Amino acid sequence: MNALYSLWSEGTSLRLARSSDRGASWTTVPVARGGDTLYFPYLIARGNGEFGMSWFSGLRTRVRANVAHVRFDERLADTLGAVPAHSYDFASFRRVDAGNIQRDTTNVTRERDTAGEYAALLFLRDGRLATVTTIQDSARQRYGFTFRPYRIE
Numbered sequence: 001m002n003a004l005y006s007l008w009s010e011g012t013s014l015r016l017a018r019s020s021d022r023g024a025s026w027t028t029v030p031v032a033r034g035g036d037t038l039y040f041p042y043l044i045a046r047g048n049g050e051f052g053m054s055w056f057s058g059l060r061t062r063v064r065a066n067v068a069h070v071r072f073d074e075r076l077a078d079t080l081g082a083v084p085a086h087s088y089d090f091a092s093f094r095r096v097d098a099g100n101i102q103r104d105t106t107n108v109t110r111e112r113d114t115a116g117e118y119a120a121l122l123f124l125r126d127g128r129l130a131t132v133t134t135i136q137d138s139a140r141q142r143y144g145f146t147f148r149p150y151r152i153e
Helices: none
Strands: 004-010 013-019 027-033 038-046 050-057 064-071 085-088 093-097 108-112 120-123 129-137 142-150
Touching (some): 004 050, 013 038, 027 064, 050 120
Antiparallel strands (some): 004 013, 050 064, 064 085, 120 129, 129 142
């Protein structure tokens, strides 16, 4: 498929573009739409028209990571409009101090947070897609990474 691809978000829409002429012209289709803000899109490609996509949606207490495994032909069919995606909670949190700047731990709310990171993707040998996300949870002293394999049809 000798082509360039780009995935980006525009508010509540996630869009994929394809160029077969080294970026001189592009075909663009929406791949996800929702009521929540979509951001930090990540794209990988394999073979002939197989893509892994990840993005975050929502803010504050509604933050979710989303993963999609998509196959399509060179035309980027307009019917692509709503890819099947798996949505999941992840393990990065931030502390939201309510009031006291001295960080009184009895008055702290925890919220999921992207930690400024993308949900990195990789294709596994068995055909599944996997994500790697950070763990940053200072309240529980948990740090590291999560690895989550998916079979998304």
